[in-house]
Amino acid sequence: EAQVTQNPRYLITVTGKKLTVTCSQNMNHEYMSWYRQDPGLGLRQIYYSMNVEVTDKGDVPEGYKVSRKEKRNFPLILESPSPNQTSLYFCASSSKPQGLRRETQYFGPGTRLLVL
Amino acid sequence: GQSLEQPSEVTAVEGAIVQINCTYQTSGFYGLSWYQQHDGGAPTFLSYNALDGLEETGRFSSFLSRSDSYGYLLLQELQMKDSASYFCAVRDRQSNYQLIWGAGTKLIIKP
Numbered sequence: 001e002a003q004v005t006q007n008p009r010y011l012i013t014v015t016g017k018k019l020t021v022t023c024s025q026n027m028n029h030e031y032m033s034w035y036r037q038d039p040g041l042g043l044r045q046i047y048y049s050m051n052v053e054v055t056d057k058g059d060v061p062e063g064y065k066v067s068r069k070e071k072r073n074f075p076l077i078l079e080s081p082s083p084n085q086t087s088l089y090f091c092a093s094s095s096k097p098q099g100l101r102r103e104t105q106y107f108g109p110g111t112r113l114l115v116l
Numbered sequence: 117g118q119s120l121e122q123p124s125e126v127t128a129v130e131g132a133i134v135q136i137n138c139t140y141q142t143s144g145f146y147g148l149s150w151y152q153q154h155d156g157g158a159p160t161f162l163s164y165n166a167l168d169g170l171e172e173t174g175r176f177s178s179f180l181s182r183s184d185s186y187g188y189l190l191l192q193e194l195q196m197k198d199s200a201s202y203f204c205a206v207r208d209r210q211s212n213y214q215l216i217w218g219a220g221t222k223l224i225i226k227p
Binding site for chain 1: 220
């Protein structure tokens, strides 16, 4: 079954304690990205990656890191979480964007993070 | 900068037709996509317009007019299960294929 998986699904942590949210896709997609979603603000892109070893900042990259060492995995790292990073996080993947050709974003189930 | 604007909330009656608009300001983009998200769930793909005009997929249709910087999602024969948030998104030509999202429209359906 084609899917994007994220772990953990729920996480409560404290300020400053490093954490990693994993993301993995089994569709051989080149493009992967991370979003955070907060009430009234829609989806805001944190980082995205066009392929292995290629990452770019999205709209809200401060306080986050990512890596893309393998095509299927795109972990999100919070080195020193703060309460303003409490949010719902989604990982997504798609085939490589090519001009006007439609490419569908497949989203993971989401990770709810609470930073105390 | 690039931005997409949608109404924050739309209310409609079961069985009716509703249109959700998306206006954008961007210097260049590829197609316009629409996604649906139910409360507590992940966004799922609904529709895509690469070119101007109407695309139909069952009860859902989407429209794009590049000359008017405007698109919309049309939902017909509304069902209670269509209560969700709807997002428009474009792939930006200028910033290495970054996906730009609208803030979403919450669709409330009344019996």
